[in-house]
Amino acid sequence: AQKVTQAQTEISVVEKEDVTLDCVYETRDTTYYLFWYKQPPSGELVFLIRRNSFDEQNEISGRYSWNFQKSTSSFNFTITASQVVDSAVYFCALSHSGGYNKLIFGAGTRLAVHP
Amino acid sequence: KAGVTQTPRYLIKTRGQQVTLSCSPISGHRSVSWYQQTPGQGLQFLFEYFSETQRNKGNFPGRFSGRQFSNSRSEMNVSTLELGDSALYLCASAGTTYNEQFFGPGTRLTVL
Numbered sequence: 001a002q003k004v005t006q007a008q009t010e011i012s013v014v015e016k017e018d019v020t021l022d023c024v025y026e027t028r029d030t031t032y033y034l035f036w037y038k039q040p041p042s043g044e045l046v047f048l049i050r051r052n053s054f055d056e057q058n059e060i061s062g063r064y065s066w067n068f069q070k071s072t073s074s075f076n077f078t079i080t081a082s083q084v085v086d087s088a089v090y091f092c093a094l095s096h097s098g099g100y101n102k103l104i105f106g107a108g109t110r111l112a113v114h115p
Numbered sequence: 116k117a118g119v120t121q122t123p124r125y126l127i128k129t130r131g132q133q134v135t136l137s138c139s140p141i142s143g144h145r146s147v148s149w150y151q152q153t154p155g156q157g158l159q160f161l162f163e164y165f166s167e168t169q170r171n172k173g174n175f176p177g178r179f180s181g182r183q184f185s186n187s188r189s190e191m192n193v194s195t196l197e198l199g200d201s202a203l204y205l206c207a208s209a210g211t212t213y214n215e216q217f218f219g220p221g222t223r224l225t226v227l
Contacts, residue, residue: 033213043203045218052213091158101146101209101216102171105158 002027004094006106013082014114021077021109023092029053031097034068034075039089039108051075082113117142119208119219127225133194136222140187140208147189148216149181152203161204164189165212193224201226 003026013019025034036048049059051068059066063080079086089110093103120139128134140147149161160173164183183189187208193200203223207216 035215037218042220043223044220045205045207047215047217050215093158095213097213100165100171100212101148101163101207102160102173103148103150103158103207103216104160105150107157 002029002032002094002096002099002104004092004104004106006090006092006109008109009107010110010112012112012114015083016081017113018078018080019082019111019113021079021090021092021111023075023077023106025073025075025092025094027094027096029096029098033095035093035095035103036066036075036077037091037093039091041088045091048077079111082111084113084115087111087113119206119217121204121206121219121222123222124220125223125225127227128196129227130196130198132196133192134196134224136191136193136204136206136224138189138191138206138208138219140189140206141210141217144208144210144217145187146209146212146216147183147187148207148209149189149191150205150207151175152205152221153201158205161191196226198226200224 005024032053034051037045067076089108091108092106146165148163163171181191203221205221206219209216
């Protein structure tokens with residue numbers, strides 16, 4: 001069975017702090033895909049990143065970075081120098097070979113960035 | 116390029132009624148997936164349609180059904196509404212399989 005766990009329900013930080021959102025996944029498949037989505041108060045899910053199981057390279061995009069470690073089944077997301085606009089709910093998701101575009105989401109982490 | 120659109124944005128129904136939600140994917144995308152989001156259960160996959168065929172289905176009762184038209188637009192139907200069906204229903208479109216999906220703004224359904 002596939003499962004995604006985001007143990008942090010809510011995180012509160014002050015602007016300019018760095019923050020890491022944790023994501024742990026479970027799957028028996030050797031081919032799978034991991035995603036992060038952001039859901040601002042408007043409700044629409046915004047795609048942030050996709051990683052396949054064969055690519056363990058970390059990625060940096062501006063203030064965002066992702067650390068994928070197969071050894072610990074984790075795909076963590078770090079926001080550097082957080083800003084108020086980063087306040088949102090962040091979801092980690094998994095899709096697996098054979099599941100087509102079915103995404104299995106974690107429960108989400110609500111991030112509040114205060115000025 | 117226009118994004119994913121969903122209509123209506125808000126709906127209020129009473130128990131026992133049925134409802135139809137609509138989703139227009141990004142032009143050229145043939146995959147449309149539906150998700151239900153509730154505070155208690157989070158985001159749950161309902162089903163995916165690709166080229167008018169349902170190719171995956173989540174664990175929802177038969178009251179939840181969908182279809183996809185030749186222009187890739189998709190509809191989702193819920194019959195005999197229950198209070199627990201109150202949720203945000205999100206539609207996502209994708210141009211390929213296993214790649215990023217783009218979500219619409221959702222339809223918020225309230226069942227009284």
